[in-house]
Amino acid sequence: MRFRRHWVVGLGLALVLVFACISWLQVRQFLHFSASVSGSRIQELRRAATLANEFERFERALERSVYLPNAASREALQLRYDIFVNQFMVFANGRNQPEATDHPLYRRTLETVNAFIASFDHYLGANPDREVTPGALQEMLTLSETTMREPIHDYMLYANQRTTLLIDEQRNEVSDHLIFTLGLTIFQSLLTVAFAMGVVQLMRQREQSRHALVRAEARLVEHLRNQERRLEQSVAERTAELEAANRSLELLSATDGLTGIANRRHFDKLLLQEWNRQARLRQPLALAMLDVDWFKQYNDRYGHQAGDDCLRLVAGIVGGYVRRAGDVAARYGGEEFAFIAPGLDAAEMLHLAETIRAVVEHRGIPHSLSPVGHVTLSIGVAVLVPDARTSPELLLRQADEALYRAKSQGRNQVVTAAAAEYLV
Numbered sequence: 346m347r348f349r350r351h352w353v354v355g356l357g358l359a360l361v362l363v364f365a366c367i368s369w370l371q372v373r374q375f376l377h378f379s380a381s382v383s384g385s386r387i388q389e390l391r392r393a394a395t396l397a398n399e400f401e402r403f404e405r406a407l408e409r410s411v412y413l414p415n416a417a418s419r420e421a422l423q424l425r426y427d428i429f430v431n432q433f434m435v436f437a438n439g440r441n442q443p444e445a446t447d448h449p450l451y452r453r454t455l456e457t458v459n460a461f462i463a464s465f466d467h468y469l470g471a472n473p474d475r476e477v478t479p480g481a482l483q484e485m486l487t488l489s490e491t492t493m494r495e496p497i498h499d500y501m502l503y504a505n506q507r508t509t510l511l512i513d514e515q516r517n518e519v520s521d522h523l524i525f526t527l528g529l530t531i532f533q534s535l536l537t538v539a540f541a542m543g544v545v546q547l548m549r550q551r552e553q554s555r556h557a558l559v560r561a562e563a564r565l566v567e568h569l570r571n572q573e574r575r576l577e578q579s580v581a582e583r584t585a586e587l588e589a590a591n592r593s594l595e596l597l598s599a600t601d602g603l604t605g606i607a608n609r610r611h612f613d614k615l616l617l618q619e620w621n622r623q624a625r626l627r628q629p630l631a632l633a634m635l636d637v638d639w640f641k642q643y644n645d646r647y648g649h650q651a652g653d654d655c656l657r658l659v660a661g662i663v664g665g666y667v668r669r670a671g672d673v674a675a676r677y678g679g680e681e682f683a684f685i686a687p688g689l690d691a692a693e694m695l696h697l698a699e700t701i702r703a704v705v706e707h708r709g710i711p712h713s714l715s716p717v718g719h720v721t722l723s724i725g726v727a728v729l730v731p732d733a734r735t736s737p738e739l740l741l742r743q744a745d746e747a748l749y750r751a752k753s754q755g756r757n758q759v760v761t762a763a764a765a766e767y768l769v
């Protein structure tokens with residue numbers, strides 16, 4: 346396509362060049378032709394006018410010679426005569442129109458003037474020393490008036506008519522030539538305009554193609570961007586779903602399925618985490634181990650399902666005391682629960698444990714096989730400040746030992762750890 350366009354542009358330029366050359370030649374030829382026509386026209390008129398003038402001057406000189414017959418007027422007459430003869434020769438020989446020189450009027454004029462010149466020479470030219478009498482001059486004037494005036498006048502008339510005719514013919518030729526030149530120039534201009542329009546059309550088509558390509562590219566880019574956006578959105582949605590699933594899995598893996606509070610695994614993790622944090626803060630970490638009393642009997646008496654409900658109820662009460670950052674309520678296993686309270690000293694932890702125990706007792710969950718007739722808790726409490734001598738395991742062991750003592754001392758009570766040297 347590009348190759349073809351180059352050819353079209355090259356051809357068009359060549360055409361324009363050829364047309365320009367032709368136009369230049371035509372204009373040049375026309376100017377030359379017009380100049381030659383107007384030149385010949387002027388020449389014709391000038392020759393005719395000059396001959397008539399010279400004849401008039403000659404006649405006036407002749408008249409002066411008749412009425413003032415002296416040497417000066419004779420010299421002037423001789424001069425005017427020579428000029429007239431000269432001009433007549435130019436007029437007679439200089440014409441380039443054969444029809445004019447072949448015309449009877451021309452021949453008559455020529456013969457008359459020649460005869461007159463011969464007669465006149467007889468008086469002036471041939472015998473310059475001879476005295477010309479006024480009578481002879483009068484004769485010549487009469488001869489001039491009778492023989493010269495009419496043929497010269499007739500011929501002048503004919504010459505003028507011929508000149509006018511010639512001018513008309515030439516004018517027609519000029520106008521024909523002009524019409525042809527104008528027609529050709531208009532044709533060339535139309536061709537050039539058509540070519541220019543073709544080139545403009547080609548350029549416009551090319552521009553339109555370029556715009557279409559740009560628009561297609563823009564659409565493609567937009568389409569790709571939309572797809573990318575959709576993909577990103579879909580990835581973001583999938584990521585959010587996965588994160589939600591992960592969170593729920595994490596929650597599930599950290600939560601006890603029966604009671605909904607933290608399970609043992611999560612408790613172990615949080616205990617270590619809180620231990621380390623309290624170690625950095627040099628603050629105590631309090632732990633309570635809580636165990637439902639006579640739970641085997643409860644299951645035996647009310648059934649395993651009721652046992653589950655009882656565990657859920659107790660877990661709800663224990664979990665209700667998670668109030669500060671770092672507090673953790675967890676099911677430690679079976680009917681045993683654990684409560685971590687970072688920052689509480691032994692007295693505060695004892696008070697919290699006592700409150701939980703009292704709340705469970707006062708809830709009055711019937712337990713006919715318990716000595717007190719309702720569900721109660723035994724709680725072992727331990728509080729340590731994390732340092733090089735202590736550990737989470739020690740805290741657990743102390744709380745467990747305290748719980749054991751609470752059980753052995755009659756249940757439904759809170760006992761603090763016995764390892765006094767580590768207690769806060």
Ligand SMILES: Nc1nc2c(ncn2[C@@H]2O[C@H](COP(=O)(O)OP(=O)(O)OP(=O)(O)O)[C@@H](O)[C@H]2O)c(=O)[nH]1
Pocket residue numbers: 603636637638639640641642644648649650651652653656678679680752756
């Ligand atoms: N319903 C139910 N019972 C459970 C669950 N986990 C453990 N148990 C029961 O809890 C009972 C615990 O009994 P024991 O360890 O003898 O303790 P206890 O009967 O509470 O006696 P003391 O702790 O000495 O007061 C067992 O009978 C277990 O079967 C549970 O998820 N659901």
